[in-house]
Amino acid sequence: MTSMALLGAVPKLLASNFIIRILRPGKQVFQYRAYNNDRPRPSPCGNPLVGVLMASTKSVPSPRPTLRKSKTGISGFDDITGGGMPTGRPSLVCGFAGCGKTLFAMEFLVRGATQFGEPGVFIAFEESESDLVENVASLGFDLVELVKANMIRLDQIEIHRSDMSTSGEYDLEALFIRLGHAIDSIGAKRVVLDTLETLFGGFSNDSILRSELQRLFRWLKDRGITAIITAEREGGNLTRQGLEEYVSDCVILLDHRVIDQVSTRRLRVVKYRGSVHGTNEYPFLIDEDGITVMPLSSIGIDHGTSNERVSTGVKALDGMMGGQGLFRGSSVLLSGTTGTGKTSLASHFAYAASSGGEKCVYFAFEESPSQIVRNMKSIGLDLTPHLESGHLEIVSARPSHYGLEMHLATILKKIDSFSPQSIVLDPLTSLVNAGSFSDAQAMLIRLVDILKGKGITSYFTSIIHGGLALEASEVGMSSLMDTWLLVRQDEADGERNRLLYVLKSRGMSHSNQVREFLITGEGIQLREVYLGPQGVLTGTARIALESRELTEAAFNQEEAMRERALADVRRKIVEAQIAALKAELHASNLENERRGKGLERSREQDVEARESRARSRGYPLNGGSK
């Protein structure tokens, strides 16, 4: 850059005859302010490079000028700022002690050097170089190597007020020279000043310091250096010394709050001149990979949808949902009181989801992996082959082990590294205990959003505590869920029976029946719906009614047989009666016949007798013609 060239040239001029120069005090070529006036006017965004560019393309209708940004490489941060820190400008990173300022700044430098090929200078006012190297080594940054490779320069600035006295006016030109030398020695594009305000402790004259700092920021800007200045917060002020007045292009506020004994780090872009940015407080965390900011709430609802179906792992349950199960990429909430078989149902899903070449991660917050494997074996579900083949992974963590954000980040990291098609989170409610209600809700919204965005089918279980309405999903997230299964236990006749029903399932026809299910040695089995005269019956009541009905049926059958036999007998009696009557009739007929015949015979006998009498008398009877 021209400024650097000039800077380099002038000392050379002087070097030849220093004394003479000293005796001619009129030439103030070193004053940056004076020099500043000769420079091409900086562009509105203050970046000299952009300024030059814009000047050279003045005749061409330029596209809408956008602020140039330098990626920090800090995961998530570049998303919320739309590209990182403003290039060629100083930015302020402030926060209370221990909020991660130094680390943020250091990561900005290290990532700049390793990922974007931009060398950087770290000016430490508080820590020694060796301390810095050690501190960031735990985050996987090898500063020694980077220093050797001329990608990072560390410089510790110590100010010992005790062995220093002040006599008259001074400025901080030595600091400028020091910084300038460090920048030039490696061609640095990035600079971190951590924590600049320490200067105020070293020097008594505030007004000199303020004007010098102002000059420093302008100087950095003129050199096109993307700088981060860290500052400590005090009370309600962003910085102890009001640095935000000078560094006003971009102000990042880091916060570290402890609520209910759980700490959460948060980041907020207070100000970003000339750029749109996310204005929310974004949780971030520091782990072995550095800082992760979670810009998740900025994600809109525009995830793609799939018509593909995946099994819940329980065939009859699939049957309740149009016969095909869940939509791929949908979210399922399985809620129920404790001991209703949530983990078993979830394990069935995990089993099915890790079959057929697909992968599934099971996040368990209550049980260890081996415990889950053992317990599921007892119901005939052997997860071991899936674990061994690498299609299933059980990740166990205590909910109270770390804050919500850390949990979320761990989950996301696992998802990134394992790239599963489905996940199980068992139980979701444990996470709520790791943070406040609203935090948990916000976190879950983000989690569900991300999972949907990635097309990952998610299966959450949730414990409903006794006394609450069954539909009262305590994290208020049921509306986020595509499918909501409810399991409950009904107590009656001295026993508890498990019932399951589909409370809702978006985009598919689903059964409205409450089904009883049994956890058997062959897994979960849904029983056929039993509708008795008194409604749906379960458990022993169902069995009792069933047997009662059986006896009744048997009894009825006997009764019918008896009826039939009786009818038979009756019929036989009637038949017998009919036969008797018939016989009687026959008898009387016979009698009549006999009587008729007797009459005839007697009449014949009469005739014979008369004839014989007549013959004996010698004349025929009735004409006597015979």
Add this chain to the structure above:
Amino acid sequence: MTDEVVQMLSPDSRPGLQIPHDTPAGPQYLLKLFVTGSTPRSLKAIANLTAICEKHLAGHYELLVIDLYQQPELAKDNKLVAAPTLIKSLPEPVRRVIGDMSDTAEVLVGLDINLK
């Protein structure tokens, strides 16, 4: 140390800074004054300091004036932040005075010179 020296102020080039060799009184002083080019402040500091030295340390001091623009690496080596900075390397303890040396009393305190 000598390689850091940019310009030794030799007696012949600066008539006002004659170092008399015949009157050694007290310990030998080694002073380094770091300035930033030819700003009025730098010049003022050089003038003020030489005057003080001549008055109080005549004959037993060595003053090195170093231009940081020419040897910027010295800024880091000497842990400098402000300019001008005077470092009293000898006698021990090492002390620093910043400023244009216009406050003579402060300079003398910094140089551990007791005026009685």
